[in-house]
Amino acid sequence: MSAEPLVGIVLVSHSKEVAESVAVLATGLAAGGATALVATAGGGPDGGLGTTPDLIVTAARTVDRGAGVAILVxxxxxxxxxxxxxxxxxxxxxxxLVDAPFLEGAVAAVVTASxxxxxxxxxxxxxxxxxYRKV
Known part of the structure; x- marks a missing residue:
């Protein structure tokens, strides 16, 4: 394991459940050693669909260890x-802010950061x- 801090990952979705599910998948596929910190910011202020700036800021601060924070939306x-x-x-x-597909990009980011x-x-x-091609 590297002594250097790992890049943190933030997953921002309009849905809390989608963000959390993508985080579970990405971290699960990166298993086998140190895993980069991943935080989610999903849903609106009332808990419904939407985005909440305060959640995004909190998530970024949670995963920041000085190596940078990759934010996927x-x-x-x-x-x-x-x-x-x-x-x-x-x-x-x-x-x-990383211009990437949400699910596949999250997996690639977490694996690479890890x-x-x-x-x-x-x-x-x-x-x-x-x-990434599927056929």
């Missing part, structure tokens, strides 16, 4: 929420998930 307003938080400098230094890769490599691995 599902749909439109979650992108806007994260972009706004980054612009307003409300997220930990080194936080990055291997001790830096933030650039974690982001690249997640982004490359757009090219």
């Amino acid at each position: 599902d749909l439109g307003s979650s992108v806007l929420s994260v972009k706004s938080l980054l612009l307003d400098e409300e997220l930990p230094e080194g936080s990055r 291997a001790g890769a830096p933030l650039d490599a974690v982001a690249t691995a997640a982004e490359e998930a757009y090219a």
